[in-house]
Amino acid sequence: MKIALVGYGKMGKIIDEIAQKRGHEVVARLKETPTAENLNNPDVVIEFSLPEVAYNNIKACLENKIPVICGTTGWLEKKAEIEKLAVDNDTAFLYGSNFSLGVNLFFALNEKLAALMKNVDEYSCQLEEIHHIHKKDAPSGTAISIAEGIFKNNPKFDAWKLDETENNQLGIFAIREDEVPGTHSVFYRSEVDEIEIKHTAFNRNGFALGAVVAAEWIKDKRGNFEMKDVLGL
Numbered sequence: 001m002k003i004a005l006v007g008y009g010k011m012g013k014i015i016d017e018i019a020q021k022r023g024h025e026v027v028a029r030l031k032e033t034p035t036a037e038n039l040n041n042p043d044v045v046i047e048f049s050l051p052e053v054a055y056n057n058i059k060a061c062l063e064n065k066i067p068v069i070c071g072t073t074g075w076l077e078k079k080a081e082i083e084k085l086a087v088d089n090d091t092a093f094l095y096g097s098n099f100s101l102g103v104n105l106f107f108a109l110n111e112k113l114a115a116l117m118k119n120v121d122e123y124s125c126q127l128e129e130i131h132h133i134h135k136k137d138a139p140s141g142t143a144i145s146i147a148e149g150i151f152k153n154n155p156k157f158d159a160w161k162l163d164e165t166e167n168n169q170l171g172i173f174a175i176r177e178d179e180v181p182g183t184h185s186v187f188y189r190s191e192v193d194e195i196e197i198k199h200t201a202f203n204r205n206g207f208a209l210g211a212v213v214a215a216e217w218i219k220d221k222r223g224n225f226e227m228k229d230v231l232g233l
């Protein structure tokens with residue numbers, strides 16, 4: 001398969017390596033807005049850039065009828081527009097806040113625990129995410145997905161707040177430390193004990209492998225998808 005990489009930083013470089021190991025041809029490595037010319041006629045685009053440029057990048061690819069796997073976080077206020085573009089241009093789009101198998105299993109575990117705690121009033125709930133000091137957005141896209149999984153299963157919560165817990169808003173505490181790849185925890189605390197579920201990424205390889213597997217899956221598909229569609233979760 002021919003893959004174009006839009007965004008060629010920490011993630012783009014690892015995805016490049018894994019894609020080639022899986023026998024794919026990387027036909028573009030862009031650090032600028034994609035065009036029909038600089039994309040070089042790929043089968044799929046994998047986009048890991050920056051919150052402020054992702055929308056324009058994805059739009060350009062979809063308008064050229066090229067399917068997009070997007071891992072860039074921090075731009076979701078325009079996601080509905082992007083999903084409409086994918087349908088209008090008869091192509092496909094998949095956004096994943098986190099492409100690792102481990103985190104997608106964690107998402108499912110988080111929703112089951114949230115449902116269990118729905119009728120238990122003794123526990124408060126808050127999230128914590130820890131990432132490297134280079135990260136531009138806070139909270140992480142993964143933390144937002146975890147919060148949304150809790151809202152879906154526990155009507156006590158319907159919104160999140162960064163770095164504080166207020167009323168029915170779930171507190172998401174974002175910590176930036178050294179070169180941490182990505183650690184996410186959900187805490188349920190009572191007066192007598194604490195329950196924690198936690199995912200720790202040791203490196204970025206799980207994210208990159210998941211993005212390439214998603215690119216292999218989405219080829220020839222039409223519409224909008226999530227990583228759980230790829231994994232059958």
Ligand SMILES: NC(=O)C1=CN([C@@H]2O[C@H](COP(=O)(O)OP(=O)(O)OC[C@H]3O[C@@H](n4cnc5c(N)ncnc54)[C@H](OP(=O)(O)O)[C@@H]3O)[C@@H](O)[C@H]2O)C=CC1
Pocket residue numbers: 006007008009010011012030031032033034048049050051053057070071072073074096097098099100141207208
């Ligand atoms: N979904 C997931 O599983 C994961 C998501 N992420 C997310 O992916 C994104 C990228 O992370 P990471 O690779 O660490 O970030 P980096 O900052 O290392 O890489 C971003 C890249 O985008 C490039 N860039 C800048 N402007 C443009 C543009 N207009 N068009 C295309 N590329 C551009 C940058 O170029 P330059 O170097 O010149 O600035 C850089 O190469 C973040 O939003 C992060 O949250 C990260 C890991 C996993």
Ligand SMILES: O=C(O)C1=N[C@H](C(=O)O)C[C@H](O)C1
Pocket residue numbers: 073097098131135139140141142143181182183207
């Ligand atoms: O910026 C990162 O590095 C990561 N970002 C993603 C996020 O915002 O959730 C995924 C992963 O945690 C690494």
